[in-house]
Amino acid sequence: MTSKFVLKLYVTGQTPRTERAIQNLRRICEQNLGSQYQLFVIDVLEQPHLAEQERILATPTLIKELPPPVRRIIGDLSDTLKVLQGLDLPIHPSGTGGTHE
Numbered sequence: 001m002t003s004k005f006v007l008k009l010y011v012t013g014q015t016p017r018t019e020r021a022i023q024n025l026r027r028i029c030e031q032n033l034g035s036q037y038q039l040f041v042i043d044v045l046e047q048p049h050l051a052e053q054e055r056i057l058a059t060p061t062l063i064k065e066l067p068p069p070v071r072r073i074i075g076d077l078s079d080t081l082k083v084l085q086g087l088d089l090p091i092h093p094s095g096t097g098g099t100h101e
Contacts, residue, residue: 005037021060
């Protein structure tokens with residue numbers, strides 16, 4: 001299977017919440033997708049037109065563009081189970097515990 005996930009994470013500036021969302025998402029992707037993903041981080045302060053096009057109302061917002069269907073997840077992505085469900089990834093019983101801080 002060579003289909004890559006294409007993910008866009010919309011954030012607002014370089015804040016602790018932004019950094020937490022990026023770290024959480026990278027960890028989840030590395031553990032569950034390996035190298036089968038592309039992540040684009042878009043700062044709505046620097047590129048407001050992109051946020052407007054996607055109708056981003058809150059940040060951080062993650063949009064999974066590929067593979068279909070398109071999915072949106074809002075928040076700092078600290079809930080691994082919610083992120084896995086939102087990305088339509090299989091949930092492994094042993095891999096989801098102990099990630100909450």
